[in-house]
Amino acid sequence: MINHKIMDYSSKHSKLLQFIFLLVVFLLLCQFITPSENNFLWRFPSLIAGLPYLINDSAEYLMFDWWPIEVYDPEIEEFEEKPLIQQVTRAISASILFIIGLIREIILGGVKTIVIFTSWDFVSENKWARWPALPWTVVASGAILLGYKLQGKGLAMLAGFSTIYIAVFGQWEPSMQTLSLVLFAAPVSFILGLSLGIWAYKNRKVELTLNPFLNVMQIVPQFSYLVPVMVFFGIGDHAGAIATIIFATPPMVRLTVLGLKRVSPEVLEAGMMSGCSNFQLMYKVLIPTARRDILIGVNQVIMQCLAMAVIASFIGAKGLGFNLLLSLNGLRIGQAIEQGICIVLIAVVLDRMSLAWANKQTDYFADLTFFKRHKYSLIFLAIVVAGIALSYIGTFFFRENFNYLYIVPHNKGISISDTLQEGVDWIWDTFFFTLKGFNIFLIQQILMPMKAAYLSMPVVATLSLTMGVGYIIGGIRSAVIVGGFILFIALTEWWDRALITMYLMSFAVIVSSIIGVTVGTLCAQNSYTSKFILLVCDTFQTFPSFIYLIPVIMLFGVTDTSVLIAVIVYATVPATRYTVVGLRSVPPDLHDAGSMSGVNRMQRWIKIELPMSFPHMALGVNQTVVFALSMIIIGAMIGTDDLGQFILKALSDKIGIGNGLTLGLCVAFIGLAADQVIRTWANERKKILDIS
Amino acid sequence: MSSLAEATQTKQSVIQCDSVYKIFGENAKKMLQSANGNVDAKSFQEAGCIVGVNNASFEVQEGDLLVVMGLSGSGKSTLLRCISRLTDATAGNIFIDGEDLLAMSNKKLIELRRNKMGMVFQSFALLPHKTVLENIAFPLQVKGSSTGDSIKRAKDMVDLVGLDGRENYFPRELSGGQQQRVGIARSLAVEPDIWFLDEPFSALDPLIRKEMQDEFLRLQGVLNKTILFVTHDFDEALRLADRIAIMKEGIIEQLDTPANIVLNPATEYVRKFTEDVPREKVLKIESVMDPIDSSEELSDLQVSKDAIIETVAEVVLNQQKPVAVTDSNNKVVGVVHRSHVIKVLFGSRGPLK
Ligand SMILES: Nc1ncnc2c1ncn2[C@@H]1O[C@H](COP(=O)(O)OP(=O)(O)OP(=O)(O)O)[C@@H](O)[C@H]1O
């Protein structure tokens, strides 16, 4: 029975033959097509090289010419013709800047938001007209209280440790700047994602239209989002916030639709029979019932927001990301580590808090007195008062200097960056030859030949290989889809760059998959190690991808090796996770069936568990591809010569929008082509194995 | 159409279905029109349409309990969902208290559901994020009752279904039987006139099912609602039904009293369906009663002519002499001989007398 399910020998062998045939064709093509600029079989002419210009022109037209409207200009006291889009984006930018500014000033103090309602003169004449900062002690105690309320002592301690670390190390200001960006972007993404999700749920057409966008948006590298945002909204915190929102919304949409669809039809009907109106049905039945998935979406939104808020520093978002960028550029690794830890701590705290919130159940009927019901608000009020009092007392202590009980100014806290830097230097000095040896070995013996091999593939050979794999696995449909993606890239002027990206990606994916499957398999052997490794994966996944660059630069300097190692570490996480989950979800009665027919552990693993969990592992590999691609592009920061480097260049280009978007699509299409093949294969296997 | 309207005026039934069809599929309407009412499940299926309900016509009077039976996939739920308009019938007319259900506006429909209809689901369908009390109060709150009132009413319902002490539990903390009690309480909270129950007890184990059926009968004794009850358990149907409708592939094969269905099956399918039903569970004493013969000596015992044979068989068999049968006015209308009862209990399936 099991054997019959798992292997279908005849079809397996015919597929093997097909693969061998394909490989032969591929090698022959490689052999007989001569590398020459004029040989179309070697490299396609870049027929769509004009696409970026087209995009540029359209963007420019939209921005500066399309749909002029009359706008009153108070300075020249006259109406003036201005393009609609520009006015709209300006208005949006201004309002976003105001909100972010407001959040920032509530935490850090300031006068800008007051100025909006009064005037500069008023503010400069009245020294008191300044919004005071919330003392850091208040924010820290508030975080502790929130952690306690949501989950208990553990989370409270984590929150306390993190906030105090941030304050003591003088990273308060940039951290709060980053946080304020997240506090603005996350709710907006949430509302946007929820609304789109509801719309897609209600209207099948909307869902079908939205789906391809969501698919592409998930793989388009973060940098690519920055370019168009920069063109339409300029540079600054608002642009960062907009990029962040665009980046963080898709998962929310997905999870909303998923959650709503999972509500059982009978619950829906029960709501209808209770006489719910459409509105009540959505807000009282569907959304609360889908609450779990939706709140996981919220968690995703927060994590994506934080990751993007760091990257958004490229287009002028202030905060930790910006400082980190500076440190990395200046190779001040010690400082970078300190800042990196701040980001990680914020990420972990936000992650845990939002998850705890998602899992929290309210007790509506507990008979509470006023004080009990408002216990936490009251305590917080007390904290605010105490914190302010404390910072007031602080003015007497720190007469001459900064009032550390009020706010620890940027870079005026304790710093161990020098020590860290010494440590880094020590590692360099001590292991220099080992590391360098490894580095050189890797580059010369493996990476360079591999890269050269990729670059020496004629485009026709690559195309037939990928399409052939698509055909063997998913039939003509997959072949056409994969072929379309690859052809698009081949017709741009960046085919060689794309080949380099593919080489980096395949190297990283292979290594990550091997590590992930091995580690995953070992850990899946019992439930404790499984839980442990899943926790580790969770934690690693909360780190914004940027962070992974710090330790690798520290060890390997600015080389391809650094990028690859960061990519491998980052991409191993999903491979491991899916392996563990896949192996753990093999139904126990299959184990028993195996034991009954007298197989030993090893046989069981090879004959039963592995094939059964293959589809799941394949999806892990799929994720690995996505993760690897995103990290490779980010790796462009420390120097690679693939597509990412060009995207980065587009960022500093005045008319980079066309290039940025086209390059982003190229990267996305590499991912989507891999996705198509892997997913089709996994679904096919699942059908054969009869698992859902 | 006009004759229909007259009919509904003279004797208004609570539920009235006239040639109701429900066909799933893209071009169901067109197919139905061209078929001109003669729907054949097979040929429809080949054309990509699934027949849910096929030409259902019947009426249910106030206080009546109609049980709908049939194999899985025979269209029982679909019929129920048409009458509650959870799904729109493809063709036909449905009248609730004389009002045309299919012509109702959305607003009217919501009113109807808020005030007249209650439904119990096979899989309970409780709201997972609400407690027992909140679940039961939900229809009331949706209606716009104040929190105080609805909670008070919900509390009464909790007592009615015997769940007191568990008001603040969440559905996941309850057993299946308890969850279904919540479902029942919720459907009764708005005091509906019409009560739909779609296999309410089939997810429960036999012991609890029996208990819930008793509970249900007790409730119906008190509330006396018009009920549409779906089940595929014949024993359950026999315990509860005033009338039984048997469905096959969307067609109502027969709609009659339990006794008639067992004794005079209208089609071969119904005969097969009822073949194994123990008759003593269906038949009333009336059906084995003989006319009074003054020469006969009767025992002291008297039984009602409406008693189900099974329930009185033991005492009748324990008598040496024939037993007198009385009507509802306690007037003796006949006698029952032990031999007839024995024939019902153990005899062949031939004619009774
Ligand atoms: N939404 C739907 N779309 C298409 N076909 C449906 C739909 N709902 C029900 N059907 C089909 O209509 C037929 C009748 O289904 P219905 O649910 O009414 O059966 P049932 O008698 O209630 O069965 P069960 O005892 O299993 O609940 C079945 O063939 C079913 O596949």
Ligand SMILES: [Mg+2]
């Ligand atoms: Mg059903």
